[in-house]
């Protein structure tokens with residue numbers, strides 16, 4: 387536990403600890419205190435249901451993992467300041483990111499700061515309810531980029547061997563399909579799903595070829611949107627199974643900030659420069675030219691198209707997709723794993739993330755502790 391969380395925990399005091407089976411390391415006292423939990427807890431001193439704790443703990447873990455990857459992007463391609471400290475920037479990488487938008491460093495910084503605030507808030511909220519916060523510090527074992535500008539510290543995530551799924555691009559442009567109906571979508575950049583590619587320079591050798599560092603920045607641009615569309619689905623998917631009105635408020639208030647991020651990144655990704663990476667053959671095709679183009683590919687059509695929702699009998703609707711709640715947490719964990727973010731992580735790490743996801747997916751409204 388970090389010194390910050392030790393401090394917050396001691397500040398919560400005896401009342402919260404008395405309400406907490408988890409904090410006491412035994413469930414017996416807790417059971418006596420919450421045997422008649424309300425449908426929606428209005429009193430903010432009420433203890434959370436087991437399901438709400440599991441959902442919040444998975445979200446805290448997801449936000450910690452997101453923070454770790456955004457921190458790596460910010461060190462090399464963002465703005466390093468008091469809000470998001472660490473690193474000194476990589477001018478060739480910054481220059482390549484500027485192809486997507488001149489303000490990319492500001493956006494990367496702000497997305498990073500948001501993720502820091504998300505996990506910090508959720509963990510503090512869990513502790514205020516006497517529940518155990520999430521700490522993944524023991525898994526900060528992966529190497530940093532060796533490129534000038536990155537800190538040399540242990541990481542939770544790996545941004546140097548990504549297999550980026552870009553089907554979000556066509557999924558949000560489809561007017562007839564929805565993943566919640568079992569539909570699948572073609573990737574915008576097929577090459578990114580057929581290998582392992584860096585989204586940050588791995589070392590200063592990655593800075594020599596202009597088209598190589600531009601391909602790395604393009605990869606990052608599409609990865610930013612991939613990550614944030616995940617959060618954009620995860621919050622509404624899990625919100626459907628919370629018990630407390632206040633926990634629902636938390637999920638409904640954080641979730642749309644992920645959507646704000648996704649919308650921004652969807653727009654910026656469309657500004658990429660079509661090219662072929664001379665070092666590995668990765669192709670970024672021109673999405674505006676035949677045989678591509680049209681509503682499914684045209685780069686300035688980045689707002690969600692209305693599509694089928696709930697039942698085909700209804701008119702199409704512009705919605706977040708997917709939002710199916712069943713298996714949503716495991717789906718998110720699987721998506722991040724397939725992305726390559728955890729390449730090099732320990733068995734214990736995967737077990738821990740899987741357990742957190744399974745517990746969140748087992749959560750049902752009004753499930754009590756026992």
Ligand SMILES: [Fe+2]
Pocket residue numbers: 449452500501504617644
């Ligand atoms: Fe977040």
